[in-house]
Amino acid sequence: ILKRHLHTGIATITLFSDTNEPLAERLIFVQNYDKLNLNLSTDKNSYATREKVSIKLNAKTRADSAALGHFSVSVIDESKVDVNEDKENTILSNMLLTSDLKGAVEQPNYYFTNITDKKLKELDLVMLTHGYRRFEWKQVLNNNEQPLAYQPEKSLEITGKAQNLLGSALAKANVTLLPTQSKQVFTTKADDKGYFAFRDMAFWDSTKFILQATNAKGKIYTKLIYNSDKPVPITPAMQPTNENVNAIISPAYLANNEKQQEELSKLGLGKGKMLKEVKIKGFKPDDQYETQSLAGAGHADQVLHSKDIGYGPSLASALTGKLRGVAFTNEGNPGHPQVPYLRGSVTNWPMLVVVDGVQLNDSDISILNPNDVETVEVLKYANAAIYGVQGGDGVLIITTKKGGSTKPEDIASTGVLPITVQGYQKVREFYSPKYESGITYNHPDLRSTIYWKPELVTDKDGNASFDFYNADGIGNYRVVVEGIDERGNLGRQTFTYKVQ
Numbered sequence: 001i002l003k004r005h006l007h008t009g010i011a012t013i014t015l016f017s018d019t020n021e022p023l024a025e026r027l028i029f030v031q032n033y034d035k036l037n038l039n040l041s042t043d044k045n046s047y048a049t050r051e052k053v054s055i056k057l058n059a060k061t062r063a064d065s066a067a068l069g070h071f072s073v074s075v076i077d078e079s080k081v082d083v084n085e086d087k088e089n090t091i092l093s094n095m096l097l098t099s100d101l102k103g104a105v106e107q108p109n110y111y112f113t114n115i116t117d118k119k120l121k122e123l124d125l126v127m128l129t130h131g132y133r134r135f136e137w138k139q140v141l142n143n144n145e146q147p148l149a150y151q152p153e154k155s156l157e158i159t160g161k162a163q164n165l166l167g168s169a170l171a172k173a174n175v176t177l178l179p180t181q182s183k184q185v186f187t188t189k190a191d192d193k194g195y196f197a198f199r200d201m202a203f204w205d206s207t208k209f210i211l212q213a214t215n216a217k218g219k220i221y222t223k224l225i226y227n228s229d230k231p232v233p234i235t236p237a238m239q240p241t242n243e244n245v246n247a248i249i250s251p252a253y254l255a256n257n258e259k260q261q262e263e264l265s266k267l268g269l270g271k272g273k274m275l276k277e278v279k280i281k282g283f284k285p286d287d288q289y290e291t292q293s294l295a296g297a298g299h300a301d302q303v304l305h306s307k308d309i310g311y312g313p314s315l316a317s318a319l320t321g322k323l324r325g326v327a328f329t330n331e332g333n334p335g336h337p338q339v340p341y342l343r344g345s346v347t348n349w350p351m352l353v354v355v356d357g358v359q360l361n362d363s364d365i366s367i368l369n370p371n372d373v374e375t376v377e378v379l380k381y382a383n384a385a386i387y388g389v390q391g392g393d394g395v396l397i398i399t400t401k402k403g404g405s406t407k408p409e410d411i412a413s414t415g416v417l418p419i420t421v422q423g424y425q426k427v428r429e430f431y432s433p434k435y436e437s438g439i440t441y442n443h444p445d446l447r448s449t450i451y452w453k454p455e456l457v458t459d460k461d462g463n464a465s466f467d468f469y470n471a472d473g474i475g476n477y478r479v480v481v482e483g484i485d486e487r488g489n490l491g492r493q494t495f496t497y498k499v500q
Helices: 091-097 106-111 117-129 137-141 253-264 314-318 381-391
Strands: 009-016 024-028 039-042 052-060 068-077 156-164 174-179 185-190 193-202 207-214 223-227 302-305 325-328 339-342 352-355 373-379 395-400 410-414 416-421 449-457 463-469 475-485 488-499
Touching: 009 039, 009 091, 009 410, 024 117, 039 475, 052 339, 052 475, 052 488, 068 463, 091 253, 091 488, 106 117, 156 174, 156 416, 207 223, 207 395, 223 416, 302 314, 314 325, 325 488, 352 381, 373 381, 381 395, 449 463, 449 475
Parallel strands: 352 395
Antiparallel strands: 009 024, 039 052, 052 463, 068 449, 068 475, 156 193, 156 223, 174 185, 174 207, 207 416, 223 410, 302 373, 325 339, 373 395, 410 416, 475 488
């Protein structure tokens, strides 16, 4: 097998019998010449402190053609940060080595710097001592491979299931998604099994939505289940380490960090602050519960928890006689309007009903199952004033159980379901000062990380550039660029310049 036809990384060699039974197997590491050539250049070999540095990047493939790719850049002051290149976790060591092995590799980048025959033999020993099987041959040969548990994500999406109140799938249900901070409305239809999906969406992290489903008659006598994000599986590379972190950090770094804190303290910006005496007070159990009330937990005239609500043919029936000063019309008739009233109300209007933070139309609670309710809060007079005029006749706050009889990672609700969804994160740009000539700066610049840019894209000719300003530290500054091109070729390059 010609090695030049294989990509750099771990490969598996298996010996089969004449009946396709695997007899022996081992891992090998292919060290090819398919890495990107990254060339970094500056207009000077040495710079002054706080001087502007401009660096050009040119990326080429093994065939010497321009590489269009995405790269990250970091610049550090080596006098403040201890560097051991063999122990570093790089894009090469992670994607080509450690991510394919179950055990830990003590010095992963050792096998990708200054490659020699000796290192290749040692890397082969690593392959022999990390027995690993990515797949079962019987499944592959029988075309019986298991589907991927985590499919590639092409966009943000919100998915779930619509059911009727008895828990059966609501086929072809009309599902509506309303962002709370926008006037946009998204609609879709569930499939024959009640599953729905809003795809090709884009929104920021912690965006709040309201899900609502209606049956064929346009009624919201439905139950919604939202599929929340599943946690990412823990891989061997993510396992916690027993290594003493304090022993790794260099004394120079700790000394520089102490100087930074001293300077911040002089400016009144220090992170440390002496607190006055703090007294911790306990809370009654009734002050700690899930609620969507604008007043917060512990500010209701009466609170009923799920164990106090009990069972009944309807929520109104289960609450009758348990809520002080509250009466229900058409109580005990499932399918008919069940509206709460506050006894002694001057206007005799129904109470405002809020379910999971959303106002219920017509204050009709007949769509709610008592088994799905976590807490019921009654707000009267002063406590209800936070809802303005709408709360003048009292407010009934109903919070449903999160999860119910569904899987732990799912959230269920009846009629309407408020959800907070993880979206794209707004990331602050890494701070890098800009020193202008002719201006005197009195405060010392003690940065150890001089510059960081997570996204640097080369053009069609493989070129890109970036600039930044040095700190006050003198000595060697280390630049690291690593990334991947559009064909999947990896590249990493380090570059050092002097500040004096």
